[in-house]
Structure formats: C-alpha cells, structure tokens
Amino acid sequence: xxxxxxxxxLGPGREDLLTGEARSALLTSDLIxxxxxxxxxxxxxxxxKETYTTPMRGEMxxxxxxxxxxxxxxxxxxxxxxxxxxxxxxxxxxxxxxEYPDVEIVVVPGVTAALSGAAVLGAPLGNDFxxxxxxxxxxxxxxxxxxxxxxxxxxxxxVLYNPASKKRRDHLERACQILLExxxxxxxCCGWVRNIGREGQEHGLCTLEExxxxxxxxxTTVFIGSSDTENIGGHLVTPRGYRNEENRRIQxxxxxxxxxx
Amino acid sequence: xxxxxxxxxLGPGREDLLTGEARSALLTSDLIxxxxxxxxxxxxxxxxKETYTTPMRGEMxxxxxxxxxxxxxxxxxxxxxxxxxxxxxxxxxxxxxxEYPDVEIVVVPGVTAALSGAAVLGAPLGNDFxxxxxxxxxxxxxxxxxxxxxxxxxxxxxVLYNPASKKRRDHLERACQILLExxxxxxxCCGWVRNIGREGQEHGLCTLEExxxxxxxxxTTVFIGSSDTENIGGHLVTPRGYRNEENRRIQxxxxxxxxxx
Numbered sequence: 001x002x003x004x005x006x007x008x009x010l011g012p013g014r015e016d017l018l019t020g021e022a023r024s025a026l027l028t029s030d031l032i033x034x035x036x037x038x039x040x041x042x043x044x045x046x047x048x049k050e051t052y053t054t055p056m057r058g059e060m061x062x063x064x065x066x067x068x069x070x071x072x073x074x075x076x077x078x079x080x081x082x083x084x085x086x087x088x089x090x091x092x093x094x095x096x097x098x099e100y101p102d103v104e105i106v107v108v109p110g111v112t113a114a115l116s117g118a119a120v121l122g123a124p125l126g127n128d129f130x131x132x133x134x135x136x137x138x139x140x141x142x143x144x145x146x147x148x149x150x151x152x153x154x155x156x157x158x159v160l161y162n163p164a165s166k167k168r169r170d171h172l173e174r175a176c177q178i179l180l181e182x183x184x185x186x187x188x189c190c191g192w193v194r195n196i197g198r199e200g201q202e203h204g205l206c207t208l209e210e211x212x213x214x215x216x217x218x219x220t221t222v223f224i225g226s227s228d229t230e231n232i233g234g235h236l237v238t239p240r241g242y243r244n245e246e247n248r249r250i251q252x253x254x255x256x257x258x259x260x261x
Numbered sequence: 262x263x264x265x266x267x268x269x270x271l272g273p274g275r276e277d278l279l280t281g282e283a284r285s286a287l288l289t290s291d292l293i294x295x296x297x298x299x300x301x302x303x304x305x306x307x308x309x310k311e312t313y314t315t316p317m318r319g320e321m322x323x324x325x326x327x328x329x330x331x332x333x334x335x336x337x338x339x340x341x342x343x344x345x346x347x348x349x350x351x352x353x354x355x356x357x358x359x360e361y362p363d364v365e366i367v368v369v370p371g372v373t374a375a376l377s378g379a380a381v382l383g384a385p386l387g388n389d390f391x392x393x394x395x396x397x398x399x400x401x402x403x404x405x406x407x408x409x410x411x412x413x414x415x416x417x418x419x420v421l422y423n424p425a426s427k428k429r430r431d432h433l434e435r436a437c438q439i440l441l442e443x444x445x446x447x448x449x450c451c452g453w454v455r456n457i458g459r460e461g462q463e464h465g466l467c468t469l470e471e472x473x474x475x476x477x478x479x480x481t482t483v484f485i486g487s488s489d490t491e492n493i494g495g496h497l498v499t500p501r502g503y504r505n506e507e508n509r510r511i512q513x514x515x516x517x518x519x520x521x522x
Contacts, residue, residue: 009376016281019272019372023281083372085379087501091387094498101494107380111280111344111370115270118346119368126352127400128408130391130417138502139388143416147389150415154408156391233362237355240348241399 002102005070007090009083009110012197013041017116022108026077033066034079035059041081041198063092070103083112087133087161114159117193117221120203122235124191124223125157129238134171135162148175151224152182157238158224163216172222176212179224184208189225191236196221205231263363266331268351270344270371273458274302278377283369287338294327295340296320302342302459324353331364344373348394348422375420378454378482381464383496385452385484386418390499395432396423409436412485413443418499419485424477433483437473440485445469450486452497457482466492 006025011017026032026045036053039046052069054062066078080088090107097105118125130151134144151158158179163172180186186209193203194217206214208224216222229238267286272278287293287306297314300307313330315323327339341349351368358366379386391412395405412419419440424433441447447470454464455478467475469485477483490499 011280016285017370019280020277020284024277083376083379085376085384085386086390087387088384090380090384091498091501094383094493094496095500097496098494105496107384109278109372109376109380111372112376115344115346115370115373115376119351119370122355123346123349123351123368125346125392126348128391128393128405129347130389130412130415131386132389144389147415147417150411150417151391153414154391154411155404156408156411232355233359235355235358235366237352239356240352 001073002100002104003070003073003075004104004106005066005093006077006106006108007084007088007093008077008079008108009088009112010038010041010079010081011111012113012116013038013081014197015042015044017111017197018042019108019110022110025106025108026079028075029077030074031069031076032079033062033076035062038079038081059089060092063089063096067093067096067100067103071100080110083110085109086112086114086131113161113196113221116196117159117223120193120196120201121191121205121223122232122237124225124229124236124238125159126238126240127157127226127228128154129157129159130154131159131161133161134168134175135165136168145178148178149182152179152184155226157226157229160222160224162218163220163222165218172214172216173212176208179208184224185227188227189229189231189236191223192216192220194220205234205236262334263361263365264331264333264335264337265365265367266327266354267338267367267369268345268349268354269338269340269369270349270373271299271302271340271342272372273374273377274299274342275458276303276305278372278458279303280369280371283371286367286369287340289336290338291335292330292337293340294323294337296323299340299342320350321353324350324357328354328357328361328364332361341371344371346370347373347375347392374422374457374482377457378420378484381454381457381462382452382466382484383493383498385486385490385497385499386420387499387501388418388487388489390418390420391415392420392422394422395429395436396426397429397432406439409439410443413440413445416487418487418490421483421485423479424481424483426479433475433477434473437469440469445485446488449488450490450492450497452484453477453481455481466495466497
C-alpha cells in the first residue's frame, strides 16, 4: 500500500513559527527530504530520523525521491521554507504526481516571507497586494517585467521575492525603474527585511527612489507600498480603506490636516 | 509601565493551524480581544482568561480597547482569523498606535486563506500572484475594478477574498466579467474553497466562465489561475516556470504532446 507525502512549509525557519499541523507531519514521518540548509533549521523535530538532502538545484531529484519512497509505503515529509505553495515544492510535486497515482499528497501550508516580513515592518499588506519573484531562472524576464508593470497600474502593495543573487545584481534596480515608469511615485513608502525570523534579522524603510540602491541578497524580501501606504511611527502601514469615517479622521489627524467635515 | 499588544493571526481557525508563536502570545496574555466567532475557535487556548468581544463591525472599538488595556500595563492579544496583516487588525492597530506611544506592538503572522486555501486545491500560487478583496465596504468598487484589470493584464494567479455577502451577491460575477474583458480566457482553470480548515470544508475546480455562476459566500475563497495553471489529476497547479528542461518535458508528457526536442 502506498504511503503519504506531506509537503511541509516551515515558515521563516524558527521552530516556533511552524504550525501545529507542520510539526505533526514531521513527527509522524519516517523520512524527511529537503534542502540541506532547511533541515538544519529544525534539528529537534527531525532528531533521529532518516533524512535525504540535496543541494539547492537538486529540487526535481528531491521530489522524485520523496514520491518514490512514499509510493513504497513510507510516510515522507518534503520540507520547504515559508509556504510550499509559494515558489515552493508543492507545484513540482503535484506536477509529477500522476506518475505516482497511489501516493496521498498533503500540502501543509506555512507562513511565507510576504506575511512574516510584513509583520516585521508593520502592516504593508493591509489591502490588496501582489507577490512577484525577480528570479529569471524559471520565468522569462519579459514575464516578470509585464507583471511589475501590472502591479504599478493596479496600485497594489507589492512584495518582491528573490530581489537579487550573485548573478543578478541589478534586478531590483530594473524592477524599481519599471514601477517608476508605470506611475509609482518615487516617494512611495517601501521597506525590506533580511533573514526574517532568523539570526541577524534586519529591516529598514525607504522610498522607492532609494530602494533602487538597496544591496539586496537572496535572503532579502522587499515591500513596495501602494499609494495609500504610510510610514506611521516607523511602521509601514497600508490602511484597509478610506471610506470609513473613523479611518479618515485618524489619517487626517496624523497628517496634521485641518478637519473640514 | 505600558504593556504589550500582540496582534495574533489564528490561521484558518483550527487550533493545530496556529504557529507556536501565536500559541505562546495567547498563553502569556491577560486579556484576549476579538470578534466573538473567532474566540469560539480556540476554546482551550483562552480557557479561564478574561475576554473582550465585539460584533463584526465593532473593529475600531476593539482596537482601542486592546491598546488602552495594554497602555495600562496589561499583556493583551487581539486576535484575527488568517493573518493579521492581510485585511486584518494589524493595519488599524498601527494606525492608532501613535496615540499610545509606550505600548509595544507585536504582529504575530498566521496562515492567511490564500495559503491555506491553495494547499487544499493543490498549488495554484506556485508562481506570481495577487490577492484582491471584492468587499467595497472600505474600498471603492472603482479601485477594485482597476486592480482586477491589472491582475488580468499581468496574467497573475489571483485570489479573491470576500467574493460575496448577502448585500453583494453579484460581485463575483462582475469580477469574472472584468477579468474576461481584459484578456483572461474563459477556460482559465479556477477553484474555490469554503470553510477552510473548519467543519464543513468544501472545494471545487471550474473554469472562469463557470466561476461567474458560483454561489459564493463570505466563507468562500476563490482562486483564478494564470494562463499556465492546469488541472493535474484534480489538483489546481501553477508551474513555477517553463525554462527548466525537466519541467518542460513533464508538461509535454502530461499533455501527451510529442517531444520534438
């Protein structure tokens, strides 16, 4: 009889940021598969268990191994940082799944960097938002550019994953340029968080104009506000809306505007 | 000395879907504030604690009460379903926070319906996506319509929160119409989940054309695929990209296409 494959999101990587469901999945598994670095984040939960690790680019190999072991009747967890559904392993596993029809696949959600990073900065995603990866390893840059343009036209709060890597140093600057050319103001309130929930966590606020020069790396998540996003006492906050009278009054009070109503 | 206000995301609402950090925040709090229905979801965690509940529309009152009690030196948790930063209480609390400068505010992220619903359906958010609420209580419909148009132009996977309520029965149909008018195909793969992680959870897949007629309610979260999203064995899956050779091969195999490469 075939077994179960849990595709588990660890969240930012600290053990207390996992959900109870993720914790249970790991504890009931016979085999834990994952990228080496992620396994090191949860030593207590996987202590004494068989593990299968591959380096960063060995993702399809890891998916196949996890599916094969589950097909052989084992209970397997394949782990991802953040949420497995957001640029994670749920999509490649499900793409391969028709070859392993008897394996039960359970996607266990986790707190993705858009949410954990937003919590560090305040509430930049308090209204509609979009999430775009600047990595062109799997998506052509033209598609990324088209989405950045749409994000600007829709005045979304926007989260950028993978803003830079050693080989792609200028992607963030190019992304900011596209946003500016499509109507985002250079003084749009922005922020960034590095090493979310891990040792050495850092964050900062800046304008979109300043963001162009941020030295981002692959552990940085970037937040670009909508036109409503404000810096309120050092927190990046997107209000949920303006039609509520109390909200309007508070906004005015904080801006020091005269109340005409 | 002023106390701490935790703004806590419960995730979908089942106790095992909370993070450890959310659980700790609740356990260390003297006072738990929240919408009545949400408090009922976590009876064990708040057992024996003082609670302050207001009905759905009393949100600003709840924020003020939580801030005032924290200012008086108490440890307070203000709870939200999902993530407090996504259409939740983090934004209104931080908007009021300059009036309570000594209160330490900690936003504790949770698994929002975009992630928990995606996990039920498969991996619809495997590449870039956006999240749009169809509620026009706080956001004018023109802004919502503009964002739907941008979502279509950017070919994002799109999650719709608050697709309908008793007073807004036709919002989902209008949203689908805007997407169709702006380039989304009527056969775009879509899905929906109702009562995520709670009793009576249901889900289904459909096309964008069919989605127009879905009887959604305020407990339904709707997923609209990008042009790459597929129904793979009953799972809604957005591939992470097409430039990877193995991905390409798998896609072709599943479609039964001839391999020309």
